[in-house]
Amino acid sequence: MTSIPLMIDLKNKKTVVIGGGTLAERRIRTLLEGEASIHVISPEIRSTLYSFFKQGLLQWSEKKFVPGDLKDAALIIVATNDSEINQSVVQHAPAHAWINAVERASDGDVHFPSYFKRGRLSISVSTGGASPTLASKIKKQLEEQYDDSYEAYLDFLFEARTLLKESSLSHEKKKTLLKQLVIEDFMDTEKQKEMLDWLNKY
Ligand SMILES: C[C@@]1(CC(=O)O)C2=NC(=C\c3[nH]c(c(CCC(=O)O)c3CC(=O)O)Cc3[nH]c(c(CC(=O)O)c3CCC(=O)O)/C=C3\N/C(=C\2)[C@@H](CCC(=O)O)[C@]3(C)CC(=O)O)/[C@H]1CCC(=O)O
Numbered sequence: 552m553t554s555i556p557l558m559i560d561l562k563n564k565k566t567v568v569i570g571g572g573t574l575a576e577r578r579i580r581t582l583l584e585g586e587a588s589i590h591v592i593s594p595e596i597r598s599t600l601y602s603f604f605k606q607g608l609l610q611w612s613e614k615k616f617v618p619g620d621l622k623d624a625a626l627i628i629v630a631t632n633d634s635e636i637n638q639s640v641v642q643h644a645p646a647h648a649w650i651n652a653v654e655r656a657s658d659g660d661v662h663f664p665s666y667f668k669r670g671r672l673s674i675s676v677s678t679g680g681a682s683p684t685l686a687s688k689i690k691k692q693l694e695e696q697y698d699d700s701y702e703a704y705l706d707f708l709f710e711a712r713t714l715l716k717e718s719s720l721s722h723e724k725k726k727t728l729l730k731q732l733v734i735e736d737f738m739d740t741e742k743q744k745e746m747l748d749w750l751n752k753y
């Protein structure tokens with residue numbers, strides 16, 4: 552399988568999760584960050600998922616999977632501990648839907664990478680299924696390199712870039728400044744303020 556990384560906005564997109572165990576919970580935690588509309592189909596669900604259900608964060612149908620459950624799904628997470636059921640879900644998935652198959656990734660077409668966020672900065676790591684453990688290890692190393700301070704720095708870069716785009720500065724000057732913002736030491740909040748004040752004049 553050849554995959555490409557893609558950032559996706561799942562807000563209000565119908566996501567059907569078949570199964571309510573450990574793996575379903577891991578996927579649902581990620582999906583909740585993306586504000587997806589989540590519908591869990593499973594005769595039993597873990598207590599954490601039950602509390603999400605009680606808080607109104609997801610819908611839950613307390614029953615076994617039937618093919619009609621997949622109607623209108625944009626994304627389907629196949630996460631039961633029964634291989635035959637998992638295969639049946641994949642077989643009945645509508646052609647338009649994306650599938651994440653936790654038991655055997657190659658049965659689906661979407662992978663979940665290891666990732667972390669620092670505000671607007673997202674860093675994700677995938678090993679193409681070779682070693683999720685290595686992906687997790689690399690992520691931890693990058694988490695140290697790109698620490699919490701990057702959140703504020705990214706907010707600054709966003710604001711500065713927005714001001715630059717709207718400014719009357721020449722195209723060449725804009726290009727030079729965009730490069731300088733990441734080459735020079737603009738992690739310093741004093742320097743950030745000076746730059747924003749300067750940009751606000753143009
Ligand atoms: C990153 C992370 C995100 C997450 O799952 O949320 C993730 N797996 C994590 C952990 C982990 N998973 C497994 C172990 C046990 C040790 C080992 O095997 O190494 C550990 C280690 C642990 O638990 O710490 C076992 C395992 N994983 C997969 C299979 C099935 C298969 O290979 O087909 C099996 C065997 C199942 C079995 O035993 O039967 C498949 C996948 N796991 C993926 C992601 C996708 C590929 C990512 C990549 O390309 O690197 C993919 C394809 C799933 C998908 O996206 O659909 C998360 C790290 C969280 C973090 O960031 O800390």
Ligand SMILES: NC(=O)c1ccc[n+]([C@@H]2O[C@H](COP(=O)([O-])OP(=O)(O)OC[C@H]3O[C@@H](n4cnc5c(N)ncnc54)[C@H](O)[C@@H]3O)[C@@H](O)[C@H]2O)c1
Pocket residue numbers: 569570571572573574575592593594595596597614615616630631632633636653654683
């Ligand atoms: N991708 C990964 O990283 C990874 C890691 C470990 C395990 N796995 C695989 O993921 C699968 C799920 O593991 P788990 O630990 O979440 O299992 P689990 O036992 O915690 O949960 C299984 C869930 O499936 C539900 N279920 C069973 N039959 C069903 C049916 N007919 N319809 C709807 N729901 C049904 C159960 O009610 C339960 O909620 C296993 O097959 C395992 O091999 C994947």
